[in-house]
Amino acid sequence: MxxxxxxxxxxxxxxxxxxxxxxxxxxxxxxxxxxxxxxxxxxxxxxxxxxxxxxxxxxxxxxxxxxxxxxxxxxxxxxxxxxxxxxxxxxxxxxxxxxxxxxxxxxxxxxxxxxxxxxxxxxxxxxxxxxxxxxxxxxxxxxxxxxxxxxxxxxxxxxxxxxxxxxxxxxxxxxxxxxxxxxxxxxxxxxxxxxxxxxxxxxxxxxxxxxxxxxxxxxxxxxxxxxxxxxxxxxxxxxxxxxxxxxxxxxxxxxxxxxxxxxxxxxxxxxxxxxxxxxxxxxxxxxxxxxxxxxxxxxxxxxxxxxxxxxxxxxxxxxxxxxxxxxRQIEVRQKQLERLGPARSSAQEQRGYLLAICSSFERIVGQALNGTYTGDFFGGFNSLENDSNNSQDFRRLRAIVRELNECFAEAMEIRGHRRCIVGTTHDAPTADSKVLSQPYMEGWTPIKISRKKMESEVSEQAKNDRGIEFPGSPNQLLVGSLFRDQSQPWEMLARQHLLQCWESVKYFIGLILQHLTDEHTHSLLYGAVLLPELERMKTHLMEKLNELTFHTKRGHPLPVGPSFLARIQKSRAKRQLSSLKGNLGQNSMMGSVQLTMDDLTRALSALDLSRDQFAAADIIDQMQAYYDTAIITFVDNIATLAVENCLLAPLERIFTNQTVNVMDENQLKDLAAEPPFVHEDRCRLADELGKLQAGLQTFSVLGTEPRSMSRPPAFPSRPPNLPSTSKPEFTISMAHEENSHPCKCVRQD
CATH class of the missing domain: 3.40.50.300 (P-loop containing nucleotide triphosphate hydrolases)
Structure with missing residues (x-):
């Protein structure tokens, strides 16, 4: 014993x-x-x-x-x-x-x-x-x-x-x-x-x-x-x-x-x-x-x-x-070493390092442009939940550009015209508080002018610009002049939009490099390779803007298709009907009325006596009809010919395998050679990783398992009052109480 x-x-x-x-x-x-x-x-x-x-x-x-x-x-x-x-x-x-x-x-x-x-x-x-x-x-x-x-x-x-x-x-x-x-x-x-x-x-x-x-x-x-x-x-x-x-x-x-x-x-x-x-x-x-x-x-x-x-x-x-x-500490250091990449002292190692980066770069850019946000770079659901500094996730580039395009279209509708003609069938929409918070709504607002005052200005200008047109006929050159005056804000808004898109792309590129490389390589690649390409894209954007605004600043309105005539006829009919009602004194009367032939004759004669006013009104109608057609085309052209063709499409080609393959050894060394502190970081991390792995190995002989393996996982049991074949039904009830959740689910047993 x-x-x-x-x-x-x-x-x-x-x-x-x-x-x-x-x-x-x-x-x-x-x-x-x-x-x-x-x-x-x-x-x-x-x-x-x-x-x-x-x-x-x-x-x-x-x-x-x-x-x-x-x-x-x-x-x-x-x-x-x-x-x-x-x-x-x-x-x-x-x-x-x-x-x-x-x-x-x-x-x-x-x-x-x-x-x-x-x-x-x-x-x-x-x-x-x-x-x-x-x-x-x-x-x-x-x-x-x-x-x-x-x-x-x-x-x-x-x-x-x-x-x-x-x-x-x-x-x-x-x-x-x-x-x-x-x-x-x-x-x-x-x-x-x-x-x-x-x-x-x-x-x-x-x-x-x-x-x-x-x-x-x-x-x-x-x-x-x-x-x-x-x-x-x-x-x-x-x-x-x-x-x-x-x-x-x-x-x-x-x-x-x-x-x-x-x-x-x-x-x-x-x-x-x-x-x-x-x-x-x-x-x-x-x-x-x-x-x-x-x-x-x-x-x-x-x-x-x-x-x-x-x-x-x-x-x-x-x-x-x-x-x-x-x-956990092993995983942290493995990720840090993975981010540093393998040691790169030779030109071959440096080229391989850059090729790995550009391959991931191309993949992420393609995913962002196609709106397939499935990689680690994009994060998961509610990826901005813990980021109080940003209200937008610039990693999701396609979503950002679409929102900017929508903001631009809305700003063009509200602020695209220099003057807002009040008392017309073409009254411009007003901006609510939500719209005013958008990126293109700061600064001036259109000048308000009544329809009557506008017609007087146009009539006066028509007298000064009279040419060989028949009396009472609109001067087509005046239509173009009025359109150019009214569309003055287009170039400013479009430039603001294109620069905003370019800045978003620039920031997006920085996020990719931050994800793929260390701070040192990030700075070198961005400054030597990507920023020059981005600046060239910016130059092309501005050149495309000049091309798209050239006609609005110097050309003549050349409407094409039946829509323009339909707009003119509709505006003219409404205006004449409104004037006829005014001459007959029927503006405030509703329903059917009885009129004599003499009443109609006097009303029509009044219309004939104001041919100059009619011509001015017709000029405004033609300008507005053309403006309504041209602004849609202009917004579409900015979104497709400028943003898509000059900014987003080239994005996939600014840093590719070909970019790296044509670099000489000096360029490779400048961009990918390890600075002393990166070498020191790699040695330190490798040393720490070795210590941690050796430490983990010391417990292998004890058969020690991590905390997560010390007991079996909990398995949910079925509530005793719920039959195995039944499915809970839910109805949606809206909660309006203070501090309550806006929507709650209630199970109907």
Whole structure:
């Protein structure tokens, strides 16, 4: 039976050691710089007894002169083995940015020692390598790693942090207060850290703020254990002693992991052996009120067991999430490396890099022009949901251009004419608030003029421009002149529209490059290849605009087809009927009326007497009829001959395989050669990826699965009151209450 029990204990210790070794291996590899690792962190104020706790647990004496352990974090790795072995290594901190300096620190590998008394010498050598001297007043973010193996060592890994302090001294300045606090908080905020908060019984509890700091990062007190030191400094049977006993019983400040109490060596006993120290501690806790406490919460022997069990459970609990975090970090770096592309030092590699970019570029442009937004570049449904800066998704280029064309057509209808003739069958539409928010509705609005005043102006101008036409007949040249005056805004609106489309295309191109390349390559390709092509397209757009507006500025109206005549006849008939009614005095009468022949004769004679006015009205009607026909043609021409032919169609040809294939080696080098920082980024990412993959590999022997595989997925069960063959029916009810959803579905059972 005893042999079986011993075997079970050995198996448990072996599993414990294996798990902790894997976590330590992650730290050694460097995975701790990318994901949070499970660990025990010893924190407390200076002179709180932190070093004594570490010595009692490890049974190894650490150097005390010069406050060496207050200058940097010390990671203590304890492992059970048949032989005693010591090893000290240094992990350079983030503040050491020079690669050679970091390597010099890492190269500190003194020979292993078998005598624990050699530890002070090893640490002194490490101090020298880190550049820490007895006269140094600052702190270092390097981590000193001390590995201790022996038959009496527990399976533990602890991180001892510099002691907190609030008062300056000759040795420790104000800057050190901040550095130590930040270092302590950085370890505490790791959600996988177990916080061992050391409290000295010789100092009033309320003057020690280590638990308050811990609560900032562990508000539910789930991963904090309190350790009370120096209980022998309390007056026997005093109120203070009773208070600290209540802390140990977890009554005063309840902690999920509870409390523990240790007796430190006194100054007189500082040279006593570890066995003597442990025996003195057992004697102390078997006396007075301390004897009433459970042995589980007093003494270093039970503390070793508690810490080993706490750490083992903590590692087991966090292992699935830790593996999942490593996998996520691997995916992030793989994507970053993929975006950087393969290394490209030769011309062939550089050409291949650009060919891959232009191939994806052509594909995305084709999808955007055809309105097939299915690739990763375009995002998913509600792709702008988290983008508060943009109300339009410029990745969907076809949708953007269509909306701009519609805005242009609407602006032409509302603002395309220089003057708005009021009191006519051709009254122009007015702009509502929604229309006014569109991109082409800023600036001036058409000048309003009455039909009567317009006819007077035209009649006066007709007299000045009389030629060989018959009396009462309209001057066709005047029709053209009036049309050119009325269509003056066309060119301005069209130019505004074309430039807006061009800017949208330009921004779209930038988004593609941002998606496909790094910032450096983006800038080079855009400036050297794509921007010149875009500028040429802009020039062609303006040339096409001049071509399309040439006739409106200098040509003569040449209507084609029956629609123009139909418009003229319709306008003329309406105008004559309106005048006839006015002459008969019937404008306000409804229904049928009786008229004599004399009434009709007088009314028709009145029409004949105003032939000049009739000619002016006819000129306006002809101009308006031609304007209504020409504006539709002009808007269509701008959308097709300019936007489509001169802007969108060439877009698929501005960066193709042919573009890359004709580049010489100098061009390839200028565009695709890696700058030093890209090479450094690739090396850094590859190094980090290698560390993370190696870290993931360390768990393969444990058969560890990520959190998502730790239990089967939930499977929806059918509601008990819903038959298996029935389908829920829904009706739509409109909600008008304030803060209600505009539409809700109600199932009809």
């Amino acid at each position: 005893q042999a079986d029990e011993t075997q079970a204990i050995n198996q448990l210790q072996s599993e414990h050691s294996r798990l902790l070794d894997k976590i330590d291996e992650l730290r050694t590899i460097g995975v701790g710089g990318f994901v949070e690792l499970p660990q025990l962190v010893v924190v407390g104020a200076q002179s709180s007894g932190k070093s004594s706790v570490l010595e009692a647990v490890s049974r190894v004496s650490f150097p005390t002169k010069s406050n060496v352990c207050t200058r940097f974090a010390t990671e203590v790795v304890l492992r059970r083995s048949s032989t005693v072995r010591l090893k000290v290594v240094i992990e350079p901190g983030a503040s050491r940015t020079d690669a050679e300096e970091r390597q010099r620190i890492r190269d500190f590998t003194p020979d292993s020692f078998s005598n624990t008394g050699d530890l002070p010498d090893l640490i002194e050598q490490a101090k020298e390598r880190m550049g820490i001297t007895d006269s140094m007043h600052g702190f270092s973010d390097d981590v000193l790693k001390v590995e201790i193996s022996g038959p009496d060592k527990p399976e533990l890994t602890l991180v001892d942090l510099p002691g907190l302090y609030i008062s300056e001294s000759e040795e420790q300045g104000a800057e050190g207060i901040r550095i130590v606090r930040e270092l302590t908080e950085r370890y505490m905020e790791n959600n996988r850290s177990i916080i061992l908060a050391v409290i000295s019984a010789k100092v009033d509890y309320h003057l020690q703020n280590v638990l308050n700091i811990a609560k900032q990062f562990d508000p539910k007190r789930e991963r904090t254990m309190g350790i009370i030191t120096q209980p022998d400094r309390l007056e026997r049977d005093s109120e203070e002693e009773e208070n600290y006993i209540r802390y140990v019983r977890n009554e005063k400040v309840p902690l999920n992991l509870g409390w523990h109490v240790l007796k430190n060596r006194s100054y007189e006993d500082r040279m006593a052996s570890h066995d003597v120290r442990d025996e003195q501690e057992r004697t102390f806790f078997n006396q007075g009120r301390w004897a009433s406490l459970s042995r589980e919460f007093v003494g270093v022997d039970s503390l070793r067991r508690r810490l080993s069990n706490v750490l083992l459970k903590h590692v087991r609990r966090n292992l699935p999430g830790l593996v999942a975090d490593i996998q």
